[in-house]
Amino acid sequence: MSVRTRFAPSPSGHLHVGGARSALFCWAFAANHGGTFLLRIEDTDQKRSSDAASRGFLEDLAWLGLDWDEGPLWHGRGGGETGPYEQSNRLDIYEQYLSRLVAAGHAYHAFETPEELAEARRLARAEKRAYRYDRAALNLDPDTVAAWLAEGRPHVVRFRVPDDSPIIIQDAVLGEVRVEPGELEDFIIRKADGFPTYHLAVVVDDHLMGVTHVIRGQEHLANSPKHALLQDALGFDRPVWAHVSLIFNPDGSKMSKRDKDKALRAEVRTRGLDSPPEGAEIDEQRWESWLGDKTAQLETEEASRLAGVLGIDLPAINVDDFRRAGYLPEVLLNYLALLGWSPGGDREQFDLAFVRENFGLDRIIKSPAKFDRSKLLAFNLDAIQAMDDDQFVVRLHAFCQDFEPMFLESMTPHQFKLFARANKERSKTFRDPIESGRFFIEQDEVITWPATKAIRKALCKGEPCGFDRLAAVRDLLASAEPWTPAHLESMLTTWADANCDGNLGKIAQPIRVAVSGGPVSPPIFDTLDILGRDAVIARIDRCLASRGELEEAAL
């Protein structure tokens, strides 16, 4: 039988790195076995699912290059014989299996309200005992149940957990996992709104879609016995389970899609804010329910607006966060693969093709791993340095198109090309040239020279000082012909030989500060080339004019 794997996210927010890794492993395992990789949208939670979120997921997956063979239709991907692939479109299917379970006595109707259950849980907790549903509904007489159902009384359907023998599941990563009878309660398989819960939907869909291998995060391990029970009751084969260890934050807590909200809530609390701050654009009611419910999540835009207003950085946990931060998809995938899987030996850097060729369940790592940003960054640096110049130009261009269009609007294509090339060597991410290169696209009049230590050192220190040297080469630059890095270099090198003992830095640094407003730029001759003569001279003149002010500030 051919291998079929599935990635089945619930569309709440963006794809986070843990989900991305699960998707990668599913993809790789299927690809390695010439099988099929399915994508299924688990949108049975009416409160939390949104179309926007599921589009975000698809985009994130596509950006990573993890194409699904079957699943939602999206830009030429997806389709398949076993759809629909959104659970909200499969309700009638679940209903059939649900009736079957009820008819066979494997499931029963229960009428407790959420409030009653919450109270029972609270009580159990107060008495320090483990809470399990008491099966009260099982003792209802059939006529009462029939009457209540007929009058439309709200109810759920619970699965009747057999209490005679232990549940033993085989996990490809963890081995045998055993749960004693009595550890599981009669879990709910259909909610009061008529939607199935995750457990039922997953089991039915995995069966109908022919899923052979379920590779997922270890937070799902405790669900597997429930699924095994449902599969047994329904007469389905069990899939091969492989539970992958969790990804942690550096502080050791589980890296979760709720971390952003957690950080936000903590900041709101410490500041004692009781209403949404100006500029966050969150309405009062939403604010209340978000603050009060620690499982509630703000929309991506709301969250980043709020973070902006509060002046805090949100933790990067979503694929999209890393994309915006200028990481390469292949590097993120490489790093993620390493967090939970190892090809063995000393091999660490590899591409998707390598993962496809070598991935196997047997080398999945059992212990949890902390997400280390600095290693990811080091990998990204290596990948960028391994590109040829033209490739870097193209990819930086694409990045700017998505996130920094100003860089394309403010430069000619030729300038952009020079800009990209000059920056490649010092770029760890696509963000780097953007952040350090703002001065390239700013108007000449916007450049200022604050009296920082580095700027004063370059311009004011010494005899002669940087200003003196700048003044001395100003006309030389104004009349330089041709305006090329090579010619500028030979010109200024000659000048430095004659005027500062061949120490090019003595003149390069004042020029750098003058044209950029700061102490950092690409190599000075490239920088001048990109800016062009007019901007360079205009900036030098303005810088020279600011001399009095700067020297005064230094006193």
Place this chain on the structure above:
RNA sequence: GACCCCAUCGUCUAGUCAGGUCUAGGACAUCAGGUUUUCAUCCUGGGAACAGGGGUUCGAAUCCCCUUGGGGUCGCCA
């Protein structure tokens, strides 16, 4: 709290399943030098781990047990 999972440098890991080749290898980080017109790179070198205790064995990082530590789950979320 109950149940389940996990345990090699600060971090990710190789080595564990088939015990000796391990005075435990690599990578990131870190420290010390060096290269460099700034920044970033880059080069050289250093320090850094088998959680603890019992077994089994001629021999244990590797097998078993206990302890400790970390984590997950305990939702009409998925």
